[in-house]
Amino acid sequence: MRVIILSWEFPPRIVGQLANYVKELAVQLVKKDVETHVVTYHDFLTGEYKEPEGVKTYRVKNPVRTHIGVLTWVLTLNQEVERAAANIYYKANKQINLIDAHDWHFIQAAVTLKKAFNVPFVYSVESLEEHRSHGTNYPFNMSIKSIEWLGLFEAKKVVVKSEWMRDEVVRIYKVPSDKIKVIAPKSRTWMKDILETYKNVAGGTA
């Protein structure tokens, strides 16, 4: 199985807890013989790199240097993510089983790649704008929510880390609960559940 993980943070760039989680996920996947590519952002450590543990990283930076906020920054970074993912896709003779997009940042890329290549994607929800902004509803927040909605709508499966988050996704975005899989990071069945979900999403192609 060959997987592309999209995450806006990955060591050595650590913003919150997502970076280390994605790193651990990628390393464990490699151990289970999953060819794992991580497309992520870094301002100067750009390009392709094979990490000691066998994870293949592809770091891109934003071609537009001046921004008026995180939203426009994210929206112009996605094309570089698409470029990196497309390069992986063509190098692998178009054999990518699935994309795992973590949080809302690279949803645009995940959706476009799905539409272009028929590669399904998993949306792994770390947090939601509703909670990050404590219910604030400026156009800025609503725009991010609309991207989260797009990701939830287009994803083949939504992975959350707690039952509470599953209920929140259902409550806020009216996503059918059977589209959501709860996989707790510290549970004993964590990797088994991840692999099972990946296999289901990839269908016969895995």
Add this chain to the structure above:
Amino acid sequence: MTRELTVMMLTWEFPPRIIGGISPHVYHLSKSLAKNGVKVYVVTCDFPGAPQHEVVDGVEVFRIDSYKNPSPNFATWVYLMNVNMQKEAAALVNRLGVKVDIFHAHDWLVANAGIGLKHVFRKPLLATVHSTEIGRRNGLHFDYERMIHETEAWLTYEAWKVICCSNYMVSHVQWAFGLPEDKLVMVPNGVNIQEYTRNENADLRQFRRKFALPEEKLVLYVGRLVYEKGIHVFVNAVPKILGKVDAKFVVVGNGYMKEPLSNLVKSMGLAHKVMFTGFVDDKTLKNLQRCADVSVVPSLFEPFGIVALEAMAAKSPVVVSDTGGLAEIVEHDVNGVKVYPENPDSLAWGITKVLLDEKYANWIRTNAYKTVLEKYDWDKISQQTKDVYQAVLKEYSKSFWA
């Protein structure tokens, strides 16, 4: 037989959605390309009442959801709209199973979609730069403007070739983004002369009476009412002209300067001489251009100046400021009058000259019509564009993407 060339145009406006000059440009270019054997798909923003998919004059038009949630500002809306445009265009290419040979993006408004599609499908991207932020704003003053400028730079960086509509724009774009000279191609903008010659003999006297008295000359301005178009220069020229010749000044278009300008006109006591019509329908506009005793383009910054060309096609004499693309279209005393930009005295002089000397006016408008026929015909322009496509594809065929 070789397979026909297929191009996917990306544009944020296409008729009936008309905001500025890109909409008619892409419409005429696509239509003429289709006539010249190019398969054209247009992906554009939706518009109330316009179908999601239709075939217009041989061109396949797809309209996407233009993102209608609230967004913080215009630029952010543009990027969000591009999320939708990119995903729909990607789905379209996938679904149609057609091989799109080239993606052709018009301005930064579709930069993200064009760049993403280029990399995902590994096809060459062409960009037409109709205007620049640094030109529109006369410099970059805020991060917001710098962000747009850098998005434009990014588009030209990713594009295989950059098309500009005038020699002025070629040098401006080369300077603004530091591009190599051989990346730039000049293909002029065009005008469809048939649209102006139809019903040539129709009696426009009744129509004209809605705008001006029979004894008044009709002076026409068409354009957005924004600073860079120099409409304030035009309004300041009005009293200087009225001292010499009786005229009615008709201002067509909308923009943020409409309120202050109409207040200014009122305070000058000239409300009965200057008429703000707002946005008018296509037929009214063309009739106005045919009736006008003079058409005025007083721009401070003008990448091309399509409105001057339209007036010339309608056989109305033109007075333009000597700047940008206008300076290339008009040859002074031959097919129009050139005046100093941002100078109401010079502008008033030019307009008065045309209005008082009928022989002169006839001379320049006859020559102007010939210029349009010879240089700005869409059929020729689309052929030039097709040549650019073919040159790009020839280079592309030697790349590892092919």
